[in-house]
Amino acid sequence: MAEKNEYSRLEKAARTRQSVQNAVVYTLLGFWAVMVLFPFYWMVLTSLKSYSAYNAEYIPKLFTLNPTLENYANAFTAVPLADYFLNTLIFTVITTAVMLAVTVLAAFAFARLDFKGKDLVFTLFLALMMIPNELVVITNFVTITELDLRNTFSGLILPSVTSVFYIYLLKENFAQVPDELYYAAKVDGTSDWRYLMRVMVPICKPTLVTIAILKVIECWNSYVWPRLITDDEAYFLVSNGIQSIRESGFGRENIPAMMAAVVSISVPLIVLFLVFREKIMEGVSRGGTKG
Amino acid sequence: MEKNNLKGWLYLIPAVLFLGVFMVYPLIDVFIYSFEEGYNSASQTYFGVGMYNYEYVLHDPYFLQAVKNTFILVIITVPLSTGLALLISVGLSSIQKLRNLFQTVYFLPYVTNTLAVGLVFMILFEKTPYTEGLVNLIINWFGGESVDFITGPYWAKMFVLCFYTVWVVLPFKILILTSALASVKQELYNAARVDGTPKWRIFWRITMPMISPTVFYLVITGFIGAFKAYSDAVALFGTDLNAAEMNTIVGYVYDMLYGTGGGYPSFASAAAIILFAIVLTITCINLLISKKHVHY
Amino acid sequence: MMKTNGWQRPHKKGSSMKVVLKHLTKKFPNRNKKAGGDVIAVNDFDFEIPDGKLIGLLGPSGCGKSTTLNLLCGLLKPTDGQIFFGEDDVTDLPAENRGVGLVFQNYALYPHLTVRQNIIFPLQNLRGKDKLSREEMDARALEAAKLVQIDMLMDRKPSELSGGQQQRVAIARALVKMPRLLLLDEPLSNLDARLRLQTREELKRIQNETRITTVFVTHDQEEAMSISDMIVVMKDGDLQQIGRPQQVYEDPVNLFVAKFLGTPPINVFAGEVRGGGVYIGGECVLGAAGVPDGPVTVTVRPEGFVLKDGGPFGCGLKNVEVMGRDITVVCTNPCCEAPAVRAIISAENIAQITGTQVRFALKPAKVYLFDAATQARIRCELTE
Numbered sequence: 009m010a011e012k013n014e015y016s017r018l019e020k021a022a023r024t025r026q027s028v029q030n031a032v033v034y035t036l037l038g039f040w041a042v043m044v045l046f047p048f049y050w051m052v053l054t055s056l057k058s059y060s061a062y063n064a065e066y067i068p069k070l071f072t073l074n075p076t077l078e079n080y081a082n083a084f085t086a087v088p089l090a091d092y093f094l095n096t097l098i099f100t101v102i103t104t105a106v107m108l109a110v111t112v113l114a115a116f117a118f119a120r121l122d123f124k125g126k127d128l129v130f131t132l133f134l135a136l137m138m139i140p141n142e143l144v145v146i147t148n149f150v151t152i153t154e155l156d157l158r159n160t161f162s163g164l165i166l167p168s169v170t171s172v173f174y175i176y177l178l179k180e181n182f183a184q185v186p187d188e189l190y191y192a193a194k195v196d197g198t199s200d201w202r203y204l205m206r207v208m209v210p211i212c213k214p215t216l217v218t219i220a221i222l223k224v225i226e227c228w229n230s231y232v233w234p235r236l237i238t239d240d241e242a243y244f245l246v247s248n249g250i251q252s253i254r255e256s257g258f259g260r261e262n263i264p265a266m267m268a269a270v271v272s273i274s275v276p277l278i279v280l281f282l283v284f285r286e287k288i289m290e291g292v293s294r295g296g297t298k299g
Numbered sequence: 300m301e302k303n304n305l306k307g308w309l310y311l312i313p314a315v316l317f318l319g320v321f322m323v324y325p326l327i328d329v330f331i332y333s334f335e336e337g338y339n340s341a342s343q344t345y346f347g348v349g350m351y352n353y354e355y356v357l358h359d360p361y362f363l364q365a366v367k368n369t370f371i372l373v374i375i376t377v378p379l380s381t382g383l384a385l386l387i388s389v390g391l392s393s394i395q396k397l398r399n400l401f402q403t404v405y406f407l408p409y410v411t412n413t414l415a416v417g418l419v420f421m422i423l424f425e426k427t428p429y430t431e432g433l434v435n436l437i438i439n440w441f442g443g444e445s446v447d448f449i450t451g452p453y454w455a456k457m458f459v460l461c462f463y464t465v466w467v468v469l470p471f472k473i474l475i476l477t478s479a480l481a482s483v484k485q486e487l488y489n490a491a492r493v494d495g496t497p498k499w500r501i502f503w504r505i506t507m508p509m510i511s512p513t514v515f516y517l518v519i520t521g522f523i524g525a526f527k528a529y530s531d532a533v534a535l536f537g538t539d540l541n542a543a544e545m546n547t548i549v550g551y552v553y554d555m556l557y558g559t560g561g562g563y564p565s566f567a568s569a570a571a572i573i574l575f576a577i578v579l580t581i582t583c584i585n586l587l588i589s590k591k592h593v594h595y
Numbered sequence: 596m597m598k599t600n601g602w603q604r605p606h607k608k609g610s611s612m613k614v615v616l617k618h619l620t621k622k623f624p625n626r627n628k629k630a631g632g633d634v635i636a637v638n639d640f641d642f643e644i645p646d647g648k649l650i651g652l653l654g655p656s657g658c659g660k661s662t663t664l665n666l667l668c669g670l671l672k673p674t675d676g677q678i679f680f681g682e683d684d685v686t687d688l689p690a691e692n693r694g695v696g697l698v699f700q701n702y703a704l705y706p707h708l709t710v711r712q713n714i715i716f717p718l719q720n721l722r723g724k725d726k727l728s729r730e731e732m733d734a735r736a737l738e739a740a741k742l743v744q745i746d747m748l749m750d751r752k753p754s755e756l757s758g759g760q761q762q763r764v765a766i767a768r769a770l771v772k773m774p775r776l777l778l779l780d781e782p783l784s785n786l787d788a789r790l791r792l793q794t795r796e797e798l799k800r801i802q803n804e805t806r807i808t809t810v811f812v813t814h815d816q817e818e819a820m821s822i823s824d825m826i827v828v829m830k831d832g833d834l835q836q837i838g839r840p841q842q843v844y845e846d847p848v849n850l851f852v853a854k855f856l857g858t859p860p861i862n863v864f865a866g867e868v869r870g871g872g873v874y875i876g877g878e879c880v881l882g883a884a885g886v887p888d889g890p891v892t893v894t895v896r897p898e899g900f901v902l903k904d905g906g907p908f909g910c911g912l913k914n915v916e917v918m919g920r921d922i923t924v925v926c927t928n929p930c931c932e933a934p935a936v937r938a939i940i941s942a943e944n945i946a947q948i949t950g951t952q953v954r955f956a957l958k959p960a961k962v963y964l965f966d967a968a969t970q971a972r973i974r975c976e977l978t979e
Contacts, residue, residue, distance in 0.1 A: 015683055015684070015685065015688055015692075018688060018689070018692045019687045019688055019689070022688075022689040022691070022692070029393075029498075030394075033390045033393055033394055034394070034397075036386065036387070036390050037387065037390050037391065037394070037397075037401050040383075040387055040405065041401055041404045041405070043466070044404055044405060044407055044408060044466070045404060045407075047416055047419040047420060047423065047466075048407065048411075048416075048419075050419055050422070050423060050433070051416075051419045054422065063429055065430060066429065066430055066431065067430070067431060067436055068430060068431075068432070068433050068436065109313070110313040110314050110317060111314070113310045113311070113313055113314065114310065114311055114313070114314035114315075116310055117307050117308075117310035117311045118311075121303065121306060121307040121310060122303070122307065123303060123304045123305075123306070123307025123308060124304045124307075126307060129311065129315075133318075136318060136322055136323070139322065139326060140523075140527065140574075140575060140578065142527060142549050142552060142571050142574060142575075143325070143326060143329055143571050143572070143575055144321065144322050144325035144326055144329065145325075145552075145553075145556075145571075146325070146328075146329050146332065146552070146556055146564050146567050146568050146571060147324065147325030147326075147328040147329055147332070147564075148321055148325050149556055149557065149564070150328075150564055151320070151321075151324075151325070166317075166321065167321040169317050169321075170314060170317040170318050170321065170322070172318070172322075175314060200306065225409075225410055228412065229411075229412045229413060229414075231413070231414055231530045231533070232529065232530065232553065235538075235553075236553065236556065236557050246412065246415075247412055247413075247414045247415075247530075250412070250414045250415050250418060251414055251533065251534075251537075251538065254418055254537065255537060255538065261429075263422055266418060267418075267419070267422075269415075270412075270415040270416070270418055270419060273412055273415050274411050274412060274415050274416070277410045277411065277412070278407065278410060278411065280410070281406070281407070281410040282403075285403060285406075288406075288410070289402070289406060289474055292409065292471065292474060293474050293475055293478050484701075484703065486699050486701060486703040487703050487705060489670050489690075489697075489699070489703065490697065490699060490703040490705075490768075491716075492670065492689075492690045492691055493668050493669070493670065493690050493691075493693070493695060493696070493697040494716060494717035494720055494768075494772065495691045495692065495694065495717065495720045495721075495772075496691070496716070496717075496720045497691075497720065500719075500720065504705075504716070505705060508705075508707040509706075509707065
C-alpha cells in the first residue's frame with residue numbers, strides 16, 4: 009500500500025510542521041513580551057531597593073530580598089512630586105473637558121446644521137489636520153509669552169485644547185445618526201441644543217469616551233509644550249518633573265528614588281489602560297497616532 | 300432644512316477661535332518669522348527681510364548634526380519597527396492561546412510616559428563608576444567589552460536611541476496591523492489552504508497584498524513620526540542634546556526657541572519650515588511609491 | 596457532447612474516486628457556556644458517495660451541511676469517525692494535501708488578482724514532480740476558463756465581474772487542478788433568480804463533462820432535486836434520507852422529508868386510522884389495510900388530488916390560481932396544519948369547480964401516512 013504510506017507521511021509532516029511553527033511563534037512572542045515588560049519590572053524592582061543596597065551592587069541583581077518603600081516616601085517628600093501630580097491632573101481634566109465641549113459643538117455644526125460657508129470651513133479644517141505641531145509651536149510660544157501667560161494654567165491649557173482630528177472623528181460619528189431622529193425631534197418641538205445634548209451625545213457616547221481617553225493619555229504624557237511654557241517648578245507637569253528630577257533632584261545619584269517617582273507617574277495610566285483596555289485599543293486603532 | 304447661518308457659526312465659534320489663534324495665525328506667522336532678519340524678541344524689532352535665517356541654520360553645525368541624527372534615526376527605525384511589528388502581528392494572529400495577554404502586554408508602552416520609561420532605559424544602558432549597568436552585564440556574559448551607551452561613543456548612543464524609539468512606536472503598529480490582519484476574510488485563507496498553498500506563499504500572495512494599504516499607512520505615519528523625534532532623545536540623554544551630539548531637528552527648533560541657547564524664534568522658524576519641507580517631500584515620495592504597489 | 600480532454604479522467608492517480616463516510620461525527624463546544632455540553636453538527640454519518648456523481652446535501656440552515664463539506668475538504672477535523680477517498684483513509688490529512696476543489700458561498704476570489712491569476716493560483720502550488728511550466732499552467736487555466744465560459748474575461752479583476760461571472764471564476768479555480776472531489780457550498784444562493792436557473796444547468800453540464808465526483812450544499816430543495824444524481828437530506832445534524840431525488844420525493848421516510856421536498860409543499864392533515872380506513876375529519880379518504888387503529892398524520896402532495904363529484908374528501912373553496920397549464924385550487928380544511936390546502940389539477944377541469952365546496956378523490960401513490968407521535972413513515976398499501 010504505497011499510497012497509504014504516502015498519506016501517513018504527509019500527515020506526520022503536517023503535524024511536525026505545526027508544532028515547529030508553534031514553538032517558533034511562541035518563542036518570538038514571548039521574547040518580545042519580555043522586552044516590553046522588562047523595563048517595567050526593572051523600574052519596580054529598583055524602586056524597591058534601598059539606596060545603599062542599590063549603590064553597593066556593582067553588578068545589578070535581578071531581584072531583591074529586602075524590599076523597602078522608603079524610596080516612595082522620598083519621592084514625595086524630597087521633590088514636590090505630589091504637586092506635579094496635582095498640576096498634571098488639573099491640566100488633564102480641564103484640557104479634556106474644554107476639548108470635549110469645543111469638539112462636540114463644532115462636530116454638531118458640521119454634521120447637523122446647515123449654514124453659509126460650511127463646506128469651505130470644513131475643508132479648511134481638514135487641511136489643518138496635516139499641519140505639524142512643530143510649525144505652530146514657535147508662534148504660540150511667543151504669543152503666550154507676550155500675553156504674560158507663562159507659568160500659568162491658562163498658558164498650558166489654551167493651545168492644547170483643539171484637535172482637528174477629534175472634531176473630524178466625532179463629526180463622522182454624528183453623521184451616522186439617522187436624519188429621521190432629527191426630524192422627529194423637530195416635529196416634537198425640540199430645540200437644536202436639546203437635541204444635541206439629549207439625543208446625539210448619548211448615542212455617540214462611545215466615541216466621546218474614546219476621544220476623552222485618548223486626550224487624557226496625550227495630556228498626561230505631554231512634555232514639549234509644558235517644558236517651553238513653564239520654568240517655575242510650581243507649574244511642572246509630571247513629564248517635566250521627571251526631567252528635572254533626573255537633572256537635579258535627589259542629588260542625581262539616588263536612582264531608586266527616581267524609579268519610585270517613575271513608577272508613581274506610570275501607574276495611573278497603566279491602571280486606566282487595564283480598566284478600559286478594549287476601549288482604548290479600539291479607540292487608538294480608529295484614531296490614534298504615535299510613532 | 301432651512302439655513303440658519305447665525306446658529307451654525309455660533310456652534311463653531313469656540314473651535315474657530317481656538318484654531319484661529321493657535322493654529323492658523325501661528326502658521327502664517329512662522330513663515331513671516333523665518334524671513335525676518337535679526338528679530339529681537341524683547342524689543343520685537345528686526346533689521347530686514349531675507350533668507351539669512353535659512354542660511355544661518357543651514358550652516359549651523361548643530362543643525363547639520365541634528366539633521367544627520369534625525370535621518371539615521373528615520374532610516375533605521377522606520378523599516379525595523381514596521382518589519383518587527385509585522386512579524387509580531389502575524390505571529391499573534393496565528394495563535395489562539397494567550398493571544399489577549401500578549402496583545403495587552405505589547406500595548407503597554409503606548410500608555411506610558413515616554414520621559415519616565417526613558418529614564419529606565421537610561422539606567423539599563425548606562426555605565427557609571429558605581430555600576431556596569433544591566434545591558435553591559437549581558438554583553439560581558441557573551442564575552443564583549445562594556446560600552447557606555449549614554450555618554451559614550453556616538454554609535455552606542457544612536458543604538459540606544461533607535462532601540463528605545465522602536466520600543467515606543469511598536470505598540471501602535473502592532474495594534475493597527477493586528478486589526479488589519481483580522482479583517483482579511485478567513486474564507487480567502489481557507490480557499491488557499493484547500494488549494495494546497497504553502498504558508499509562506501499564502502503570506503506573500505494573499506496576506507501582504509490584502510494588508511498593503513495598512514502597511515503603507517504605517518510607513519508614511521512612521522516617517523512623519525520619526526522625523527519629529529525629540530522627547531525620546533531627551534528622555535535618554537537629557538535636555539542638553541547638542542552637548543550629547545544627539546539632537547534632532549525638532550530638538551534644534553526648541554533649543555533655538557528657548558533654553559540655554561534660546562531666544563531666536565526666527566532661526567527656530569526657519570528650521571521648522573525646513574523640517575516641514577523635508578517631511579512633505581518624503582511623504583509625497585511615499586505616496587507616489589504606494590500608488591504603484593498598493594492594491595486598491 | 597463529451598469533450599475528449601483531461602477532464603474525463605479527473606485525477607492523475609487514475610480512474611474513479613468514491614467517498615466513504617464512516618460514523619462521521621463533529622461536535623462543537625456550545626457557544627453559550629452556561630448551557631454547557633456540545634452542539635452536534637454532524638451526527639454519525641455513514642454513507643457512500645458514488646464515483647463520478649453529483650450529490651446534493653440538502654437541509655434547512657443550521658443542519659450541518661456546511662460542516663459536512665468542511666470535514667470533506669479537511670478545513671475541519673472530525674470529532675469521531677473516518678473519511679475515505681477511494682480506499683484511502685484521509686481523516687487526518689490536512690486540507691492542503693487532500694487535493695479537493697472547493698467553491699465557497701461567497702466565492703472567496705482573491706480581490707487583488709486578475710481572473711487568470713486567480714485560476715492559476717492553485718497550479719502554482721504544485722511542487723516536485725507535479726510542477727508545471729508556465730505554458731502548461733496558462734493552457735490549463737484557459738481550458739478551465741473555457742469550460743465555464745469566462746475565457747474572454749481573463750484579465751479582469753473580480754470586482755469588475757457580475758455575481759454569476761465571479762461564480763464561474765470560482766468554479767474554474769476549483770476545477771483547474773483537476774480535483775478528485777469537487778465541493779460547492781451554496782453555489783447559487785448569491786445569484787438572482789434568473790441566473791440561478793441558468794447556472795444550475797451549467798453546473799450539471801460541467802459535472803457531466805468532467806465526471807468529477809461533486810458534492811454541493813443547498814437549502815433549496817428545488818435546486819437539489821433538479822440537478823443531483825443523489826440527494827442527502829439532513830436535519831439538526833442527523834441524516835434523514837439518501838437516494839435519487841425522485842425516489843426520495845416519492846418515498847419519504849419521515850414527515851420532515853415529506854414536508855421539506857416539493858413546491859408547493861405537501862399538505863399535512865391530522866387524521867386517524869380506523870378499521871382499515873384513513874379518516875380526515877370524519878371522512879374516510881382511503882383504505883389502509885393492516886394498519887393498526889390510532890391517530891396518524893396524513894400528507895397529500897398537491898398533485899395527489901383529483902376533482903371528483905362525490906369524492907371522499909371535501910374542502911371549502913377559497914380561490915383558484917390559474918397558472919397556465921395547471922391550476923391551483925386553494926381551499927380550506929379544518930384538519931389541515933396550514934391555513935390553506937393547495938391542490939394542483941389540470942386546467943382542463945376548471946369548469947368543474949363551482950359553488951363553495953370542492954370534493955376530491957386522492958391518488959394513493961401521492962398520499963403518505965406518518966406516525967402522529969414519532970413522525971416516522973407508516974408503510975402500507977393505500978387503496979382508493
